[in-house]
Amino acid sequence: MSPWGEIGRVTLVSPYALSVFGGVQEQVLSMSRELSRRDIEVQIVAPDVDDTAQYDTPALLVRRGRLVSIPANGSRAPLTLSSRASREVAASVRAFGPDVVHFHEPFAPRVGWRMLRAHDAASVATFHRSGGGPAVSLAAPVLRRWARHLDASAAVSELAAQTAWHSCHVSPTVLYNGFETERFTRFAREAQPDTTVVVVGRLEPRKGVATAIDALRSHNARRERPWRLVVIGNGPERADLVARSGIDGAVHFLGAVSDEEKRRWYRRADVIVAPALHGESFGLILLEAMASETRVVASDIPGYREAAGSHAVLFRPGDHVDLERAIGDALTSRDTVTLSLAREYAEHWSMRRLVDDYLGLYQEARLRFAALR
Numbered sequence: 001m002s003p004w005g006e007i008g009r010v011t012l013v014s015p016y017a018l019s020v021f022g023g024v025q026e027q028v029l030s031m032s033r034e035l036s037r038r039d040i041e042v043q044i045v046a047p048d049v050d051d052t053a054q055y056d057t058p059a060l061l062v063r064r065g066r067l068v069s070i071p072a073n074g075s076r077a078p079l080t081l082s083s084r085a086s087r088e089v090a091a092s093v094r095a096f097g098p099d100v101v102h103f104h105e106p107f108a109p110r111v112g113w114r115m116l117r118a119h120d121a122a123s124v125a126t127f128h129r130s131g132g133g134p135a136v137s138l139a140a141p142v143l144r145r146w147a148r149h150l151d152a153s154a155a156v157s158e159l160a161a162q163t164a165w166h167s168c169h170v171s172p173t174v175l176y177n178g179f180e181t182e183r184f185t186r187f188a189r190e191a192q193p194d195t196t197v198v199v200v201g202r203l204e205p206r207k208g209v210a211t212a213i214d215a216l217r218s219h220n221a222r223r224e225r226p227w228r229l230v231v232i233g234n235g236p237e238r239a240d241l242v243a244r245s246g247i248d249g250a251v252h253f254l255g256a257v258s259d260e261e262k263r264r265w266y267r268r269a270d271v272i273v274a275p276a277l278h279g280e281s282f283g284l285i286l287l288e289a290m291a292s293e294t295r296v297v298a299s300d301i302p303g304y305r306e307a308a309g310s311h312a313v314l315f316r317p318g319d320h321v322d323l324e325r326a327i328g329d330a331l332t333s334r335d336t337v338t339l340s341l342a343r344e345y346a347e348h349w350s351m352r353r354l355v356d357d358y359l360g361l362y363q364e365a366r367l368r369f370a371a372l373r
Contacts, residue, residue, distance in 0.1 A: 007362050009041045011098040013115065015108035017048035017067050018055055020078040021202060021233060021256055023177070023284055024104050024128050027156075029259075030180055031102075032059040034355045043096045045089045047080035047111045056259060062092045065111055076204065076236070081110050090114040093121075100124055100362045106150065107143050107168070119149040122369035124361055127172055130159035130281035130303065143168035151365035151372075154358070157282040159302055173361065177284045178354030181347055183263060184291035190268045194228040197327060198269035200262060200285055201276070203235030208275035208299060210237075213244050213251055214320035215327060220250055227327070232257055232265060266292035271330045274298040277317045283307035287349050290342035295330040297323070311342040 014028045025046075032042045033056070042059035048067045055061065065085025069076045089111050093101065098121050103112050106125040116123065146168070153172035155161035164170045197216065201207045209231060216229045229251045231241070238253065245251035257265070266272065272289035274280075274296070280303035287307055289296045296312040298304040308314065313333070315326035 006366065007040060007099045007359065009043070009096060009098045009100075010035055010362070011043045011045060011093050011096060011101045011121075012059070013101065013103045013106075013112040014044065014046040015077075015079050015105050015111055016046065017051060017078040018044075018046050018061075018063070019048050019051045019053055019067075022078075023282075026179075026284070027126075027128075027177055028104055029055060029057050030178070030351050031355060031358070032057045033180065034351045038355070038359075043093065043098065045093065045111060047082075047085060048078070049085070060096070062089060064088045064092075070109070077108065079109055079111070083110070083114075086110050086112070086114040090118060100365060102126070102358075102362075103150075105129060107139070107146060116146060116149050119369075122151050122362070122365040123149055124358070124365045125150045125153040125170070125172070126175075127153065127155040127160045127164040127170070128281055130157060130163050131279060140167055151368040152361045154361060157303060157306055159306075160281045173357075175354060175357050175361075176349060177282050177287075178349050178351040179284060179288055179291070181291040181343075181350045184266060184288055185293060185343075187264050187267050189293075190264070192228070192268055192270070194226060195270050195331065196228050196230060196268060197271050197273055198230045198232065198265050199273050199275065200232045200265075201274075202233050203231070203237045203241060205237060206277055206279050207233075207235075208277045208318060209241055210244060211275045211277075211299075211318055211320050211323055212273050213241060215323040216250060217246060218320060219324050219327070220248070226250060228252065230254060230265060230269070232262060263292070266294055269294050270334070271295050271297055271327055273323070273327065274304060275317075275323065276301060276304070280304055284349075286312055287346045290346040293339045293343055295334045295339065296342070297326045297330050299323075309345055311338075311345050 036058045044059045045062045047065040065080025065082040100122045102124045104126045154175040155172040156177045220226045231253045234256045283304040298312045299317040300314040313326045313330045315322040
């Protein structure tokens with residue numbers, strides 16, 4: 001038996017395909033590794049029937065449903081609308097026999113819907129999304145009925161908690177996101193021949209990569225010591241961003257990379273820039289960079305401001321002139337004390353601490369589930 005009371009098996013539900021980079025998917029994979037380290041058997045269910053990739057997790061993976069891309073919160077969500085996939089996943093979960101089913105974004109279509117409505121095990125939800133919209137408002141009556149099947153809930157930020165309340169009258173515990181901080185200094189620092197700025201994220205307008213490109217071109221046009229911009233990620237805006245970058249080779253598009261390669265680039269960078277324009281419930285990427293002992297620049301939006309504390313240089317969203325200023329400030333404030341304090345700050349969001357909190361929430365959910373039987 002697991003040393004964590006009666007919790008021996010946990011199912012983690014991601015409504016989004018693991019094959020597409022995203023914060024929810026990163027949380028699910030990271031949490032699965034930490035739970036497994038505690039001798040808890042983990043099952044992950046997610047959409048994408050054609051996904052044959054290998055993932056860095058000891059969890060049992062169950063993937064069902066043809067993948068579609070749906071507009072959501074200024075982005076595009078890689079999920080499935082297949083009712084068959086929802087049925088098949090529910091059968092796989094019943095066969096696994098979890099003590100807790102942990103739904104990340106519980107109301108996102110559609111892979112977890114049948115499990116949520118069946119409520120065959122203690123159910124825990126994590127709300128990641130912040131902000132409303134017409135779809136959320138229209139679905140609110142249904143969401144409030146489904147929310148009765150949740151035994152406990154958490155949110156990754158105060159904004160996400162407010163969204164959960166307005167959409168389905170759930171008051172989640174704010175636990176923020178977590179990550180495996182020790183993984184981000186696993187590789188040696190690699191000095192680069194040119195000053196290197198790195199952006200990580202999906203290439204879509206909301207992520208603000210165009211602002212980073214414009215800041216770099218503005219700086220390099222003055223023929224000072226040039227900067228190089230490395231862009232990690234893919235998305236629908238890639239062709240436009242490549243055209244915007246010019247032909248001087250100062251902007252490098254690497255596409256989607258492995259988690260290991262991403263962490264290596266954190267250690268190669270002089271500065272990590274998070275230039276999103278809006279819609280970020282919590283800036284985990286800022287904390288990852290701090291844990292890598294790399295200076296951080298971020299747009300001054302609520303989710304990033306909440307994550308940054310006083311350990312990032314902020315700039316006005318969408319303002320490439322102010323971003324250029326912020327990068328310059330970051331490059332001149334990379335002393336050992338500043339970087340060490342930022343890393344210490346990032347440790348407050350370690351996955352170890354987060355899973356400690358979730359195990360407590362799991363126990364609460366099991367007690368409530370048992371009381372309702």
